[in-house]
Amino acid sequence: MKHTQAKLIFAGVISAAAIAVALDHNRQQLPIAEDLLASQQAVIIIDEGEAMPAENNDECSKPVASSRSAAPCSL
Amino acid sequence: MRSTVKTSPVDQPVVLMVSVAVLVIALFVQQSIATVQSLTFVIGVALGISLMHAAFGFSGSWRLFIRERDARGIRAQLLLLGLTSLLFFPVIGQVFPSIQAGAALAPVGISVIVGAFLFGIGMQLGGGCGSGTLFTMGQGQVDMLITLSFFIVGATLGSAHLHWWLALPGLGSISVIEQFGWWQSLLLQLCVLLVLYVLVQYMDRRRNVKQNNIEWRAPPGETTQRFIHGQWPLFWGVFALAILNFSTLLVAGHPWSITYAFGLWGAKIWAAVGGDPGSWVYWSSGYPAQSLNSSVLADTTSVMDFGIILGALLAAALAGKFAPAMKITRMRIFTAVVGGLLLGYGARLGFGCNIGALVAGISSGSLHGWLWLVAGFSGGIFGVYVRIWLKVDKPMAA
Numbered sequence: 001m002k003h004t005q006a007k008l009i010f011a012g013v014i015s016a017a018a019i020a021v022a023l024d025h026n027r028q029q030l031p032i033a034e035d036l037l038a039s040q041q042a043v044i045i046i047d048e049g050e051a052m053p054a055e056n057n058d059e060c061s062k063p064v065a066s067s068r069s070a071a072p073c074s075l
Numbered sequence: 076m077r078s079t080v081k082t083s084p085v086d087q088p089v090v091l092m093v094s095v096a097v098l099v100i101a102l103f104v105q106q107s108i109a110t111v112q113s114l115t116f117v118i119g120v121a122l123g124i125s126l127m128h129a130a131f132g133f134s135g136s137w138r139l140f141i142r143e144r145d146a147r148g149i150r151a152q153l154l155l156l157g158l159t160s161l162l163f164f165p166v167i168g169q170v171f172p173s174i175q176a177g178a179a180l181a182p183v184g185i186s187v188i189v190g191a192f193l194f195g196i197g198m199q200l201g202g203g204c205g206s207g208t209l210f211t212m213g214q215g216q217v218d219m220l221i222t223l224s225f226f227i228v229g230a231t232l233g234s235a236h237l238h239w240w241l242a243l244p245g246l247g248s249i250s251v252i253e254q255f256g257w258w259q260s261l262l263l264q265l266c267v268l269l270v271l272y273v274l275v276q277y278m279d280r281r282r283n284v285k286q287n288n289i290e291w292r293a294p295p296g297e298t299t300q301r302f303i304h305g306q307w308p309l310f311w312g313v314f315a316l317a318i319l320n321f322s323t324l325l326v327a328g329h330p331w332s333i334t335y336a337f338g339l340w341g342a343k344i345w346a347a348v349g350g351d352p353g354s355w356v357y358w359s360s361g362y363p364a365q366s367l368n369s370s371v372l373a374d375t376t377s378v379m380d381f382g383i384i385l386g387a388l389l390a391a392a393l394a395g396k397f398a399p400a401m402k403i404t405r406m407r408i409f410t411a412v413v414g415g416l417l418l419g420y421g422a423r424l425g426f427g428c429n430i431g432a433l434v435a436g437i438s439s440g441s442l443h444g445w446l447w448l449v450a451g452f453s454g455g456i457f458g459v460y461v462r463i464w465l466k467v468d469k470p471m472a473a
Contacts, residue, residue, distance in 0.1 A: 002400050003398055003399065003400045006215055006216075006217050006398035006399065006400065006401070007215065007397070007398040009217050009220070010215045010217065010220070010398055013220055020344075021371055021372065021381075024343060024347075024370060024371045025107070025370040025371065025372050028368060028369050028370040028371075028373075075179055075181060075332050075334075075335055075426045075427040075431045075432065075435070
């Protein structure tokens with residue numbers, strides 16, 4: 001593949017990605033900044049034997065008071 | 076002194092376009108989302124530049140060590156882990172209560188073992204790890220576009236299956252900081268890293284007559300040129316990545332991660348073409364559900380990934396290395412597809428890639444990071460042999 005061909009392909013992909021991001025951004029409701037950052041810091045401890053978060057509305061959906069945490073669901 | 080750097084013409088139009096794009100995007104994100112999000116985007120750009128200019132890859136250096144016992148890359152990675160741990164442990168250990176930052180904790184279990192092993196194989200077939208895929212794709216390597224595409228597919232599939240894997244035996248999340256205290260566990264971890272450093276260096280010297288040294292600084296008179304146009308000494312890359320990862324921790328409140336975004340992108344694409352990922356267990360609650368139903372620019376990992384790609388693109392243009400001519404064989408397409416799928420699926424099961432699980436996990440004091448390292452490197456060894464079997468590489472010397 002020649003240098004020019006590679007450039008064109010890459011430019012096309014980047015353009016398509018930019019359009020997709022723009023469409024997604026315009027379609028989705030924007031969360032409040034503080035809520036967004038807080039939720040990304042929610043702790044998710046999934047221990048053996050526990051039901052998955054969605055099944056009993058537990059860890060993935062819980063906010064956490066402590067900031068000493070991260071979400072493995074968002075790693 | 077004669078310059079040792081072989082210079083290529085700077086791709087000025089690309090440099091200009093990317094610089095403008097970075098500025099516009101940073102301002103747009105700052106206006107429409109938050110200043111913090113804009114800062115993480117800029118950090119992502121800096122990461123992309125650092126990765127590209129230092130050629131800081133995990134896959135290639137693992138393969139070099141497995142095949143030839145050349146330990147330079149692995150030693151640099153161990154230095155990165157040590158330096159990042161030094162920065163992270165006091166913060167995560169609450170030495171500075173005013174700093175709100177969380178560790179990259181994840182369960183220790185079969186999911187991590189299988190995921191990391193698959194990821195390790197994928198690294199060798201796909202041609203890159205998480206960060207490596209992004210920066211080589213940002214450089215304009217067309218084959219890595221294929222790897223990234225199937226990385227996204229694999230991550231999305233992984234998110235569909237994760238609940239099944241998590242039901243298998245495991246120990247839950249284990250933080251050595253919480254177990255032993257921050258400075259005690261930091262001391263222990265640094266000792267372990269030192270032992271590994273000495274071990275791989277010994278293996279290198281035993282096998283190779285010519286000593287493989289890490290480049291610590293640029294030759295006299297080349298510092299500025301190398302800084303701008305690339306071919307950074309490896310230690311510059313170590314230092315930059317550690318500082319930028321720490322910056323991410325301070326700004327975003329969590330360590331640098333990469334592959335969550337791929338699953339998110341895949342789920343959004345699936346939703347856009349009529350699928351219903353919101354009905355999957357993984358995407359039905361908590362942060363995953365929120366991010367699926369929000370703008371992709373509201374997701375820190377996605378924004379940082381965009382930054383990395385643009386940063387690598389900028390660095391490649393400054394180095395005159397953007398969009399290199401290359402021959403893409405059918406075998407390369409095959410390995411990119413299979414490798415990408417393994418990378419994505421493995422990253423989801425393993426709670427991250429070399430950056431999100433290995434570097435962030437270990438530097439956060441999460442035991443799953445060490446488990447990831449062992450399983451991932453084992454997968455890497457297997458992947459090297461698969462490459463030989465596929466005749467991508469020659470057999471190793473006896």
